Structure formats: C-alpha cells, structure tokens
Amino acid sequence: MLKRITFLVIAIVLIKPIYDFGSQWYDDVMQFLNNHEVKIEDASFEVLSSVSSAKETLVNTAANALTTVDVELPNSVQTTEELADSFYYYLSRWETNFEIHYVGSTADIENIIQKAIDDAASRDQYIFGHLAERTIEYEYSSLDAKIKVHQTYLTNPAQEDVVNEKVASILSTVDAESMSDFQKVKFVNDYIVKNTEYSTNTAASPHSAYAVIQENKGVCQGYALLALKMLQALGVETKYVVGEVYTGGHAWNLVKVDGEWYHLDTTWNDPTPDRKNIVRYEYFLVNDDKLKLDHTWIHSDYPEAKSSKFEFMAQIDHAYEQDGVIYYSNVDDNNLLYRMDLNTGETAPLTNSRAQYIVGAGEWIYFSNYSNGAYLTKIRTDGSDESTLYRGEVDNLFVEDGYLYFSTEEGLKKLEL
Template sequence: MRLTFLVIAIVLAKPIYDFGSEWLDGAKQFIGENEVTIQDATSEVLSTVNSAKDNLVSTAADTLVTMDVELPDSVQTQAELEDAFYYYLSKWETNFEIKYVGSTADIENLIQTAVDQAANRDHYILGHLADRTIEYEYSSFDAKIKVHQTYLTNPAQEEIVNEKVASILSTVSPEEMSDFQKVKFVNDYIVKSTAYSEETTASPHSAYAVLQEHKGVCQGYALLALKMLKALGVETKYVVGEVYTGGHAWNLVKVDGNWYHLDTTWNDPTPDRQNVVRYEYFLIDDSKMELDHTWIQAEYPKASNTNFDFMAQIDHAYEQDGLIYYSNVDDNNVLYRMDMATGETTRLTKSRAQFIVGSGDWLYFSNYSNGAYLSKIRTDGTEESILYQDEVNNLFVEDGYLYFSTDEGVKKMEL
C-alpha cells in the first residue's frame, strides 16, 4: 500500500537594504578655456540626462552561466537533485517539478540541503532569490517535488542585464588591466551612474534596477558589482551582514592574491553628487570594515591586507593617463595628484577643490577656498585662475563643453 504525505516548506529570502536616502538628480556640465562664454543649458542637460537613462545598447552576449543540458526524467542522488534545482534557478523558473527516485527516509533534509547547495553555486542567483514554497509527496522510495520560487528579477530583465554588462565591459580591455584597475572601474561605474533610492519600478534590490533605472539599494549595488567583476575575471563574493541601520550587502574581492572588502553603496555619496566617487570603503581590510559593518566572518575569507588604504584620502577624483587628481580629505580637501603606478602624491595648490574634472592639460573645479567659484588650473599645478564668480557644483566635461550647476540653473562653457 502506498503511503503519501503532503508537506509544505516555505523559505523566505527577503531583500536586505541599508541606510541611504533618495538622491538628488544631478545635471551634466561643461566649460571653456580660452574664451569664457557662459550659456544657459538647463533644458539641454535635462533632456540629455533623461535620454541617456532610457537608452539601451544591446550586444549579443550572455554572461550568466546556466546549465544548457536536458534533465533526466528523474534524479536518484542528492547531487543530481542539486543539479536539477540549479538548472531551474539559473533559468529563473518560477514553477517547476522534480521527480526523485531513492530513499526518502530523510526527505525534508535531502531537499533543503540540495536547494541550499544549488543556490550557493552562484551568489548572483542567491542574492536575487525571494520567497520559495516547496510541496512534496512521497513514498518510501520516490518523491514528487513541486517548487514555486519567486525572484527579485525575471528572465527578460536578466537578458537586459547581460546585454548592458557586456556593452559596458566592451569599453575596456581586461587583458591589459590589473585587478586593481578592474575593481576601480566597476566601483566608479556603479557609483557614478547610480543614485541610492528605493523608488524604482523594478525591485530596488536587483542588479537590473541599478543598471536600467540608475537607482537601487545596497543589494542591487553589490549584485551588479559581483556580476561585472566576475565577468572581468576578478574573484568576488557577495557578503550579507549588518550596519547600524540594519541589513546590508557588499562584496569581497581578490586583488593580487589578497582579499579586500568593497562597499560600492557606501562609496556613493548621499545625497547624490553626480560623478563624485568616494573610496573610504574601497579595498579595505577586516579591521577597518568591522568598525561599522558586522558579518559572520567564519563564512567568508579573511581580509587582512592594507595595501590600498591610501585610497581613503581620495574624494572628487578625476583620472587621466594613470594619474588621479583629487580632493585630499586628509589635507583639508586641497587639490592633489597621485601617480597610480608609484603611489607618489603631489600637492598642486593650496585651494580646496571639489567636483574636479579635466580636459587636456587643464583641470576645472569648484574652489571652496574662494566662494566655491569655478576655477581652472593646469595639471602640473600652474596657472590657476577663476573663470566664473558664483558658487558652482556638479561639473562634467563632455563633447568639448563643461556644464556646471548654479543657483540660476545649469550653465555651459565651450572648451
């Protein structure tokens, strides 16, 4: 006589999020060098920004690893059951059924172990899992397992993520980049293109929202970083922990054989400062990270190296030809230059600089030693001068112009 039981197991994988607020939408900006002609550009910039956010560049690439194999009609071991779960999870399937043939003496533990191991194969998938319901009926030697799995994403959104990630990474040459350069590229891209916000159409906890809507929370930041870094060949882990406001997510990355913490969310200023990147939580060790983050350290590799602690002094960075021009937070936010190959630093001026951008041999910045006026200086620290006597912010160079924001709106100057 066949004995059948019905068991319902519900696993909740609720999204996590951390402190942050919705950021102010910034405008792009541009400026001139020889002839200082100021033009109003508010409408132009707003139109350009909105158009850029809606634009999707597609490429025929798929960076998600899935099991493109046919599953057998039934599975007979825990390993095969794990393979089956991973097969469906990697395809973002919401409803699926698996037939198991074998001893069911410990069926509940067998299923739970298999699904946990399958989810842990790929932390990008793991981070996007939401509610799960598993129903199973079984006899002594077989079981029918029915699964309803929800996600923070869907196949259509992931196709867009794969295309956009491939498009973004096509702008660099990974084989010519160091691990450090790859991590910096990903950190800078996410910070510059994203505003911390829960006000999204898609789940703000997904990589899709961060890429497509340019908004999201820590989970989305960390999952996108994981996706991009793995595509660049950097060993990366997705870390779940807590900060003083509650749940939080970030990454561990391996650079030159050593593990470091990377928190792209906390490197992103809030309220939003367009095109401004912080490095306070960029390639840091456990001791520094645990000052304001907690996590189950036994579940993750140890990060004890401090090789890149010097990056914490950098704010409002502009990078060109292996040199970083930045506001030095350790020296009253004065304008500095750092050679990334040697780590050598040079003080370029006594002026406090923010919103630093550049074009050719010139740097442009908001001079906080002089009314936050628009100023320029050569990259060697000579010929500093004021171009516009009004408080400016949010500088951005593009297509031969520098746009900058004032109380009267967005202005631009031809370079």
Template sequence: MLKRITLVVILLVFIKPAYDYGKQILSDAQNILSEDNVITDVTSKVLSGEVMKDIEKTVTNSVEESQSPMVATTSGAVLPDKVNSVEALTDAFYYYFSQWETNFTIHYVGSTSDIENIIERATKDAAARDQYIQGHLSDRKIEYEYSKLDAKITVHQQYLTNAAQEEIVNREVASILSTISPESMTDFEKVKFVNDYIVKNTAYSTETTISPHSACAVLQEGKGVCQGYALLALKMLQELGVETKYVVGEVYTGGHAWNLVKVDGQWYHLDTTWNDPVPDRKNIVSYKYFLTTDAKMKLDHSWNQSDYPTATNDKYTVMSQVDHAYEVDGAIYYSNVDDNHKLYILDLSTGKTKRLTEARAQFIVGYGNWIYFSNYSNGAFLTKIKTNGTEQSIVYRDEVKDLFIEDGFLYFHTPDGLKQMEL
C-alpha cells in the same frame, strides 16, 4: 502520503545612512570673466533636453522582447527525468534556479527516510553554486509526495526578477563592458571601473518598479538598495574575470550587502553602496570603502568572517582619502578628505600622493593639461590649474558646482543656472 513544507526567504531591506553634508556658506561675488573664456547661460537648453544627454540613462530593451537562453547543469549533463542522488537533485534545483523557473517538479528515486533534509541540503547547495542567483532567490514553497523509495517534489519558487529581466541584465552588462578593453586593464582598473559606473549611474532608493534589491533595478531604473548594488557589482566583476564574493552582514541600520574582490592575489572589501553619496551627487564617487581591509570594515560593518576569505592587505588604503576624483594618464586628481579637501594627485603606479595646491577643491574635472574645480578656499569660484600644479587662476567669480565636460565644453551650475565654456 503527502507532506508539505513551506520555506520563506525573508528579504532584508538594506538601508543606507543618509549622510548630512551641511550647507556651504559662500560670500557674494560679482561675475568677472577672464579675457580668454566665454561663459554662456545654457539653462534653457537643459530644460529642453539638449544638454547632458550622456548622463541620462536610456533603456533600449524591453522586457517583453527578451528570451532566456537554456542553462546547462554544472556537470554539463542533460537533466534526466528522474534523479537518484543528492548531487543529482542539487543539479536539478540549480538548473531550474538558473532558468528562473517559478514552478517545477523533480522526481527523486532513492531512500526517502531523510527526504526533508535531502531536499534542504540540495536547495542550499544549488543556491550556493551561484551567488548572483542566490541573491535573487525569494520565497519558496515545496510540496512532496513520497513512498519509501520514491518522491515527487513540486516547487513554487519566487525571485526578485524573472528570466526576461535577467536577459536584459545580461545584454546591458555586455554593452557596458564593451566600452572598455578588459584585456589591457589591471584588476585595480577593472574594480574601479565597476565601482565608478555603479555609483555614477545609481541613486540609493527603494522607490523602484522592479525590486530595489535586484541588479536589474539598478541597471534599468538607476535606483536600488545595497543588495542591488552588490549583486550588480558581482555580475560585472565576474564578467571581467575578477574573482568576487557577495557578502551579507550588518551595519548600524540593519542588514547590509557588499562585496569582497580579489586584486592581484589579495582580497579586499568593496562597498559600492557606501561609496555612493546620499543624497545623490551626480558623477561624484567616494572611495572610503574601496579595496579596504577587514580591520577598517569592522569599524562600521559586521559579518560572519568564517564564511568569507580574509582581507588584510592595506596596499590601497590611500584610496579612502579620495573624493571628487578625476583620473587621467595613470594619475588621480582628487579632493583629499584627510587634508581639509585640498587638491592632491595620486600616482597609481607608485601609490605616492602629492598636494597640488593649498586650495580646497570640489567637483574636479580635467581637459588636456588643465584641471578645473570649484575652489572652496575662495568662494567656490571656478578655478583652473595645470596638471603639474602650476598656473592656478580663477576662471569664473561665482559659486559653481556639478562640473562636467562634454564635446569640448565645460558645463557648471551657478546660482543663475547652467553655464558653458568652450575649452
């Protein structure tokens, strides 16, 4: 007797709302350089590729050269030729899923009176063992031929990626995490590192070669949608030893995905997608959805709460104020969205905040004892202030944006192009 079942997993196209930031209206001003600073136009260098190499994503590994390692079953046993229980069938499905196998056959020995439900339970339980794999499962077709005590189950499984691409993900994640020292980091620091890395290196987009729903697209192409953001966050945080969940829910645009993370024994929501400004703003990170509570997420997210742990601790609520953040020596200098974007400092050890200046600050960076920013209280002029809030002064009298520091130079964009200043 031959019976065929076709299971289709419908991929949700998660769409992030495009926030309208509006245009800043700035007064015209003449460039006036301070005696201590020399500004150089380096626009031509950017066009020739000499500058900003640190913010370009380089793909160093090709799919063709990758090989996927063998993955054991959760019990550690060698996969047998035949399985004789739901648990063993689940092990078999998990094994093949973890190998990203597209076509495989499992020989089931046992009563087949409820074979359809047995297969459904086994596939569901196998997928649930690893949320990262589960998030990459796509369409599935199952055919089985059976007698009363025997079934031959043939599976045709599709994924968002393949084994070779997932090996690249493994290598790239390992490479990224090798740049930090997890053993000396707090859970908060680990989560912030992952959030910042994904936001700074990703633009929200469906225009990818690899599925935009995959972690691989986010890593390899620097583009993706919320599913890819959340799956990569899951992968990186688990590698760092942070207990993490992959959450599927709804927002006003439709299906959406994000994470729950456990920091110092408490659960918090983390939405890296909605922490990434749209349109993309290089190196700018929002923290509106960083380590937040169920109550706050419910304002614009919905999910089946019974499927996930509760998040009620509001210890990190202050992070929702933070925009254009620069972190150094246990403190975050930031533009406070709750106080007209004025420049603040947050002491990470105490959680206390303090206004550093009345100036409205954007594109904040730092070097030594100085903080540099675009002063939106004064024509968006380049301004500097000491980390203790003293000696504020204008450095360059023209509209500046997109500040970054590299090799002892401060770079910033002006209406006339990219400029540099030695620090």
C-alpha cells in the same frame, strides 16, 4: 500522504544611512581674482547625451561569463547531489514553477530536499542574492517522491537578458586583457557609483541588479549583485557578502586583487544624497580591521582580508582620473586639491585651494573652489595658472562635447573649452 513545506527567503531590506561624506563649507577669504574673458552660456534647456557608443566586438570574458549552458535533465533523480543539480538547473533559468521526480528512500526526505536546495543556491551567489519566497509541496511513498516547487525571485528572465546585454556592452568599452585586477575593480566601482542613485523608488525590485543597471537606482543588495556580475565577467574572483551595519542588514563584496582578498562596498562609496559623478574610495579595497569598525559579518563564512596595500585610496574624494593620475579632494588634508600617481601611489598637493566637483579636459583641471566662494576655477595639471572663470557658487561639473557644464543658482551653464 501529502505534505506542504514552505521555505521563506526574505529579500533583505538593506538601508544605507543618509549621510554625506563630502565637506560643505564656505569662508570669507578674499583673493586677487585674475580677469579672464570667457563666454558663459545658459544650458538649462539642452538635452545632453552621456551615452558612449559601445564597441562592435564584446569582451570575450564578459560573453563567456554571461552564457548559460544547456543541459538535459533526467526524468528522475536518485541522490541528493542529482536533486541539487535539478534545483540549480531551474534556479539558473529563473523558473518559477517546476517539478522534480525523486526515486530513493524518503525516510529523511525533508532534510534531503533542504540539503539539495542549500547546495544549489550556494553554487551561484548572483542567483542566491536574487532568491525570494519559495513554496515546496511533495507527495511521497517510501521509495518515491514528486517535488513541486514555486520559487519567486527579485528578477525575471527578461530582466536578466537586459542585465547581460548591458553588462556586456559596458565591459566592451574597456580592454580587459590589458587591465590589472586593481583597474578592473576601480572601473566597476566607479561605473556603479557614478551611474546609480541610492533609492528604493524603483519600478523593479530595488534589491536587484536589474534596477541598478536599468533604472540607475537601487539599494546595497542591487549594488553588490551588479558588482559581482561585472567583476566575475572581467575575471576577478568576487564574493557577495551579507552582514549588518548600524542601520540593519547590508550587502557588499569581497574581491581578490593580486592574490589578496579585500572588501569593496560600492554602496558606501556612493555619497548620499546623490552627487552625480562623485566617487568616494573610503570603502575601496579595505581589510577586515578597517571594515569591522562599522560593518559586521560572520567572518568564518568568508575569506580573511588582511592587506592594507590600498589604504591610501581612502583619502580620495571628488576624483577625476586622466592618464593614470587622479586629481582629487584630499579628505585627510582639508580637502585641498591633490594629484596621485596610481602606478606609484605618490601624492602631492596641486594647489592650496580646497576643491570639489573636479573634472578635466586636456591639460586643464576644473573645480568648485571652496577656498573662494565655491567659484568655478581652473588650473593646469602641473599646478600652474590657477584662475577664476565664474564668480558665483557652482557645483555638479561635467565635460561633454567640448563644453564644460556646471550648475548655478540661475540654472545649468556651459563654457566652451
């Protein structure tokens, strides 16, 4: 007898709402401008490199987490658990066509296969998140079954080699052993947000971790799967969460920090339209009560997140971090430029100017001053010597190779620091 069973694992199309958390405003407030003679150069045609050189030695935890262990499969399996082991073996190697010989009673063969598949898929959420359509055919007698599987994925072995190499390279730039769980989660959140544009316009599946890390584009599923991969490699206990928001299906993560579970939505921490290096923290280490205001999920499928320890992070926008201090636009206080000590959580305004596109170099902070026409402004990290550098609307600030770069109506400009 020949039966055909078709299992469909539909790739979840998870669409992020098109909105921007950042405030955009102008006012006519006039200020006395300090006269500073600075040299502003056109930089529109320069080729800029933002690739940091990786250390020669990779982080051990990352290398261990990305290693596949070779095992030998038996010629046949006799129990549901052994069948699940075989399924997992092939799924973990992204095999598209494989056959398993099952020896035993086939009276309940359909349920046996389904239970084995569910078991195998649940062993690794990264693999589970990349599963697509599956077709199973089997021939069987009363005590024997030959199971043929065609499994498709949102990725492939070559793409996963790239993911593993890039993740290891990225994590080699940090000292994981000296980092707290909070610092690890923040590093991963910031890396993904700063380097990814929310988009379905990708060559690879936008739902895959590969698209996010290789093409710097993707959707929430890819964001969450890459976060899962990176955080697990750093030794942070992490889960992949599937739920819904008002636009439909959505995916994010649960992470364990200092023994407590928190939600992390890297997609919703990434402003849309994309704002280059700008990171939000409204959905960074939040509890169930906060997240359920605009997210839904099957609560019984995941651990509870009850702590509000890190709720202070939600006020941060356009953040720049230096030596354990974050300089940021405070969304809870009219977007004034603030500073926060990450070790204590203490906050204080640095100036009464409204700031966006905040960057820094040495003892200076640079920003677009929305209390003064979005002019390019600088201020010392202690809040002194605030002055205007460029009298014109600027945005998308970044520092590289001793220069401050910023966008104007005339194009990209640069200022030697």
